[in-house]
Amino acid sequence: MPLRVAIAGIHIESGTFSPLASLRGDFLTTRGAEMLARYPFLADPEFADIDPLPLVHFRALPGGCVRRADYEGMKRDILDALADLSEPPDAFYFDVHGAMAVEGIADAEADLLAGFRAMLPAGTLVTCSQDLHGNVSAELVAMTDLITAYRTAPHVDVLETRARALRLLLRAWREEARPVRARVGIPVLVSGEMSSTTAEPGASLYAPLAAESDLPGVWDASLWVGYAWADQSRAMACAVVTGTDAAAVKRTAEGIARRYWNARERFGFLTEACAVDDGIRRALESPVRPVFLSDAGDNPTAGAAGDVTAALRGLIENPDLREGRATAIFASMPDAPAITVLRAAAPGATVTLDLGGKLDPVHGSALTVTGEFVSFHEGANPEAVIRVGGVRVIVTGKRRPYHLRQDYLRLGLDPLEHDLCVVKIGYLEPELAAMARGHFLLLTPGAVPPVLTGISYQYLRRPIHPLDRDFTWQPEAELFIS
Ligand SMILES: [Zn+2]
Incomplete structure (x- = not known):
């Protein structure tokens, strides 16, 4: 039986x-x-x-x-x-x-x-x-x-x-x-x-x-x-x-x-952890390409909402990226209203969008972005690409991970041809790690901050390391x- x-x-x-x-x-x-x-x-x-x-x-x-x-x-x-x-x-x-x-x-x-x-x-x-x-x-x-x-x-x-x-x-x-x-x-x-x-x-x-x-x-x-x-x-x-x-x-x-x-x-962190602007600057100064940057605090694959704009703001405000002397991919920004606008855009059109800050208004606000509409990819979760200076921003209807090389190639983007690739992730999944020649962890705001000692917990069983350090345990x- x-x-x-x-x-x-x-x-x-x-x-x-x-x-x-x-x-x-x-x-x-x-x-x-x-x-x-x-x-x-x-x-x-x-x-x-x-x-x-x-x-x-x-x-x-x-x-x-x-x-x-x-x-x-x-x-x-x-x-x-x-x-x-x-x-x-x-x-x-x-x-x-x-x-x-x-x-x-x-x-x-x-x-x-x-x-x-x-x-x-x-x-x-x-x-x-x-x-x-x-x-x-x-x-x-x-x-x-x-x-x-x-x-x-x-x-x-x-x-x-x-x-x-x-x-x-x-x-x-x-x-x-x-x-x-x-x-x-x-x-x-x-x-x-x-x-x-x-x-x-x-x-x-x-x-x-x-x-x-x-x-x-x-x-x-x-x-x-x-x-x-x-x-x-x-x-x-x-x-x-x-x-x-x-x-x-x-x-x-x-x-x-x-x-x-x-x-x-x-x-410890497997790679260097830094503030957004510092991480972007150091990645651009690094001699290797491409450098991956983890938008770690807002990593949806760890439970965050995924539409906090701190890392995207950092890219767009960086002079080299803004002027197109360097290039980056930003993966990604879930924003259903922006997808509706982009679906109707003509290729090459200039679009202005209030990106992000909708799913998680606690850890950030919307970022107004003006760029060139590049492409739209219809599907159960539609995706679009816009170009802001040297930054290609992937916008999606819903939250989703970008863990595979094919996730980018499908959209006509190859991380190997860019200086930087910012991903909403923590440690790099195997295919991203295989592409990355350098990697920084960006300590961005969001629901899953990698530095635990800054979190105000109420219900944890204490003492617990690393919030508490002065205790023995058997x-x-x-x-x-x-
Ligand atoms: Zn797990």
Whole structure:
């Protein structure tokens, strides 16, 4: 008899400092069989014993808090789909990011999973996969039998992690085991820009996890960096180790947590961080081309609104760029009213636009820009390019990332042919890193400022590094037994 595994989840990383609420319409909804595209590995013989029962999955770009009514509606949809099954599933796979914030709910993933647990027969196995930028509470770990997370940032092991969550589930089922989890919340917060596993200390903190997952009595060793731009008591780094030998599981979790704690002073920006004007000037003075600049405070892929104009203003006001002696790409400015104007513009026309400052009026205001209309690209999310002096500005209808070389080439823009490329991002995704010969982090205003010590948190569990520095800490794992 195969293992009937219900699958569902809401996947979003949401920041509590963004004024732009995430709405149901921001989520891509997949139901039933169409969800299986998320799990292509299920076709492998290894997973032949799994009979997947995909219910509903919601996925959105990172954003602000999910509006309460929209969250409740998505939760109801998922629970209705569970109730519609002809008989209860044998197991449940909770496929989430792990850093969803919902208005009025401090621990949204735990709330959602509690909804499932209430409907599942007692003893139903639950497995969960998360982004390593999730914030994992003890309440959540108590409700999952198995939980694992990405081991890379940038995340290149997404499918591998989902497969691991289901492999763990199969093992528990075949061995009729009730795994023990040890969780250690680590009082360290790190901004996304410091969390890359391609650099130190991230690389050495994550590299041993695979071997630690193979220790006798241990099934999985996972480490979360956490998500710093959520003002919640669960926001912190976390180690969770799963297995059958309680002592080994506890010892391993505490070892991982201690390793992370000991590295806390070594986390830093991977590249130089500077104020906007300083960063642009130094990038232009640099001997290499192209130089990428991260508009980090307003990075929509970390939860910011993405229409703060500080970096664009800096480009346009730079004399070399304004006069066209140097060139830059700005990716990008979501602005639906500007898209409407540009759709009607004739090629070569001079256009004046009040760009930005609409989605996030808290961290910046609109910037009046006069330039030449270059091109319009119709689509589900229309894009346009305007030229202001030496700056090519990409305007979009909705927020979206520009992580791939093709995202630019499609628009007739090649970052390799420009001096600078400003991207609303933190660390560079692999294709951007491959193009960049230099990189600066711009400390721009926005909902996800990379310097955490400047943020006024109210609900964080204190003390926590780097907001608090004068404290000692010893890891002590909390054990959960199904
Ligand atoms: Zn992440």
